Amino acid sequence: MKPEAHNTGKKHAGRITLLSVLMVTVLLISFIIILPVVVYMRENKLLEKQKSQIDSLTTVSAAESMRDAAETLHALRFEDARLKAQIQLTRLDSIYLFINLVDSFVAIQIRGVTLRESKLSEFYVSSIFEHKRQSADIYEWMATPFVAHHSWSSFVKHPFKLKNAPKDTLEALQMKQDIMQPEPIDGYCRILFDRSILVKMNQIEKPSFDGRLLKLKYDFAFFYDMTKELLNALIHLESPPLRLTIDLHLPQNDIISMYRALPYNCSMTLVF
Structure with missing residues (x-):
């Protein structure tokens, strides 16, 4: 190499x-x-x-x-x-209205004892209620009972019947005894409480023909009063009241019985 x-x-x-x-x-x-x-x-x-x-x-x-x-x-x-x-x-020794929207029932009570209770089939409340619930003054607003100022109904609150008084016992015995017939009525009512709460009760049953006519009369009376209140506020340059509406739907008999049992200036407590 x-x-x-x-x-x-x-x-x-x-x-x-x-x-x-x-x-x-x-x-x-x-x-x-x-x-x-x-x-x-x-x-x-x-x-x-x-x-x-x-x-x-x-x-x-x-x-x-x-x-x-x-x-x-x-x-x-x-x-x-x-x-x-x-x-x-x-x-208080007075019947008052108790509305429980959480458990969906309405009742009349006296001294905490329930006299009559009705389950709500449905109900509606103004959206203002939720805003009111979050307001700063809600505790003072709820701390006292609500008191009714005015009411409307499609039926007579206290029905009565006129009869001729007998002159003596003999005439009284000879008079025919009247048989009370069931009252053909439909049940609708509105109650206006202080703090601008309006409670509406509507029957769940289909109204009769006469009931529709009475309801029209009842609605007209309500809207007439509301229009008069609105015009009065405008004349005095005041803001019209903003209603907090509670719309309840329940059986006809319960509406009539409860409304007639309540005094005109009834009180109310509310759960919502």
């Missing part, structure tokens, strides 16, 4: 050895220094992200807890105000 070829082979072998050493060195540096740094940076970034999420969840949880506590306190104060009004009614 020539000396030049031998030297060239040694040079190639030396280069290969050097490259191998450099590659091993680079790999060692990568595994020992660079890779741990990259892993650390990734883990640190992940930890920061998790910490941020935990802080966010903690903030949201704290806000939700405060909101839940505020809602619970509001509900307790609201119920306390309502119970104060109901306690005042139990001290």
Whole structure:
């Protein structure tokens, strides 16, 4: 072999050895220094992200807890105000109206004792009620019973019958005894309470022909009074009252019995 070829082979072998050493060195540096740094940076970034999420969840949880506590306190104060009004009614010797929209029933009571109760088939309330419930003066608004100012009905509140009085006992014995016939009436009524609450009671039964005519007369009387009130407010440059309406639907007999049992200036307590 020539000396030049031998030297060239040694040079190639030396280069290969050097490259191998450099590659091993680079790999060692990568595994020992660079890779741990990259892993650390990734883990640190992940930890920061998790910490941020935990802080966010903690903030949201704290806000939700405060909101839940505020809602619970509001509900307790609201119920306390309502119970104060109901306690005042139990001290009166008078029949009053009790409307429970949470359990969907209406009743007449005296001193806390239920005289008659009726399940509501359906009911509607003004959207203003929800705004009123969240108002600052709701506790004072609920703390006293509502008192009726005016009422309308499609039937006579206190029915009566005129009879000729007998002159003596003999004539009284000879008079024919009248048999009371069932009253063919339909049941619709409205009661206007203070604080601008209007309670409407509508029968769930289909009205009779006579009942429709009486209802038209009853509706006309109501709208006439409301129009007169509106015009009076406009004349005196006052804002017309904003009615908080409760529209109840229940059996005819319950409407008639309850309305007739209530005094003209009846009181009311409300759960909503």
